[in-house]
Amino acid sequence: MSREMHLTALVYSTGLHPDSWRLPNSHINEIGSIDFQIKMAQLAERGKLDAFFLGDGQYISEEATGQISYYFEPLTALAAVSRETKYIGLVATISSSFYEPYLAARMLSSLNQMAQGRIGANIVTSQFDVEAQNFSMDKLPSLEERYNRADEFITVMKKLWCSFKTSAIVNDKETGIGLDSNQIKAIKHTGTHFQVNGAMNIPTSEYGRPMLFQAGTSIPGREIAARHVEGVFSIAWNMRDAKNFRKDMQLRAKKEERTTPLVLPGLTVYVDETYEKACALKQELDQFVSIENRKKRLSKAIGIDVANWEMDERVPNLQPYEEVQQKVVKSVYSAVKNAVETEELTLRQLLERFSTWVGHKTIVGTPEMVADQMIQWFEEGACDGFTLMPPTYPDLFEKFIDLVIPVLQARGVFRKDYQHATLKGHLGCCEREVKVKSR
Known part of the structure; x- marks a missing residue:
């Protein structure tokens, strides 16, 4: 089979345009309704996307996005979404600067079993001191320290996911043996940031561990991505930056003896049947700025x-x-x-x-124009696909699903139907072996 494009969608407020909430027909009053999140996930699933991705922050951002940029805690929201979807991958943002690895690993593993192998985690180190001040800190540690903690955080989670498998559950009623203790291994981890002794108390099922992602393009972030994750949500305004980043990731992954993570730069699209209509959609939003x-x-x-x-x-x-x-x-x-x-x-x-999200590529045009640019980036090796960042939800996201996805499918670069029921399968990494290295 020829190589296929990977697509995920980031859901954030009413859209990635910071003034999307001000449109007369915006859905800003639905942000506090889980039904809105479910609707967006079902729309992504209708488009056969790899994953539906919830961003998160630990503060009230007040970034002109209707004042509440983040609402539901992602894992909580995705638990509800998982019950109303069947195939779409579900990715939650987790801050390694604030979470404990045992807690995060246990929550993610629980959700992965509930969603039957469709869960992923986007590991971030957080960005602002105002977030740190909600976690008994005066300010965030240095970038280097945050990424050192993130490296150890992921390493511990991976060890925990290997510590207790469902095969250890015997439940032999005649002998009275419930667990095969020989198959349960305490990780006995002592590191710079974390001390975690035991095995995790929820087994890792036949679905395996949750898939891991990392967002950003900093050098420490690239090192973490090359060492640990399956996908990178990157930033690239132009093809040259995108190609350089992906090439760098390939070199770093090779040093780590791993398959290169999928590189999925952010993409904002204004699309309609004609170029003039697409431009009008952008102008309607830009008038507020x-x-x-x-x-x-x-x-x-x-x-x-x-x-x-x-x-x-x-x-x-x-x-x-x-x-x-x-x-x-x-x-x-x-x-x-x-x-x-x-x-x-x-x-x-x-x-x-x-006028839209800072740093990410923007395309304005007809379905064919949008598909042309996406395919060019994909076929010239600038990326493995994209993280869709629609200016408005659900309107411009739905236009992308209904207008652009069929063009990509017709040109043979995107799936017409799901071939797998797990996120691991959607990402094409069923055969990848991710090594846990002692650090």
Whole structure:
């Protein structure tokens, strides 16, 4: 079988455009209804996507997204979603900076059995001090320390998932033997961040462990991804950045003696039957975002006040991330820096990118135009597929499912039906063996 594209969808508020909630027909009043999340997951399943992915944050973000960017805790929400879907993979965001590995491994394993092998975890290290302050910290540890903790966090979870298999459950009523203790191994882990002695008290079933993902493009994040995960949610504005990232991941995975994780850059799509209609959809949303607000968002993202920059002059090259005085998100800063340097953008052009989610590729056009660009990236080795980040839910997500998916299917790059019932199967990694290394 020829190589097929992998597609996941990130659900966030009413859409990835920060002002999607302000549309007259927005579903902002449904954000607190689990039925809304279920509807989005069922829509993703109708499109035969690999997975439905819930982002998460540990704070009230107030990022102009209807003021509540995150609502339900992801694992709780996906427990409900799993009962109303059959095939779609379900991915929850887990912060290694705040969770304990025993607790996270146990919750994920429970949910994976409930969902019959459809669960994944997107491991993040969190970004803001305001989150840390909800977990008895004054501020987040350094990036290096957070990723060292994440490395150990994942290692411990993997050990726990190997510590107790369902084959150890005997339940012999005649002999009175319930468990075969020879098949249950305490992990006896003592590390820098965690001390975990016993085996996990829920067995890992025949479905195996949950699939793992990592979001971001920082060097420590790449090292974690190469060592541990099955997929990477990356940021790439252009094909050159995407190709460089995927090549780097291939080299890092080779050093770890692992199959390269799937690289799935974020993609925002405005699609309709004609190009003019697609542009109108974008303009309808962009009308809510003033130039002043875009400048504020850009200033926050790069740690530099751009209020007095000339709109039609080329944006100057940005300093290395390590020299930025104000705390900013490294993956976003790097995406802006690379775009400014390689595309020689004016401030007006750069602000245009800020009408949607910062740093991710955006396509505006007909179904054929959208499919053309997606297939070009895919066939030229820039990615293994995409993480869909629709500007609005459910409207533009549904347009993508109904208009673009059939084109991808007709061109033979995306499945017409599910061939597997597990996330592991959707990702094409049924035969992958992930090694747990002592670190």
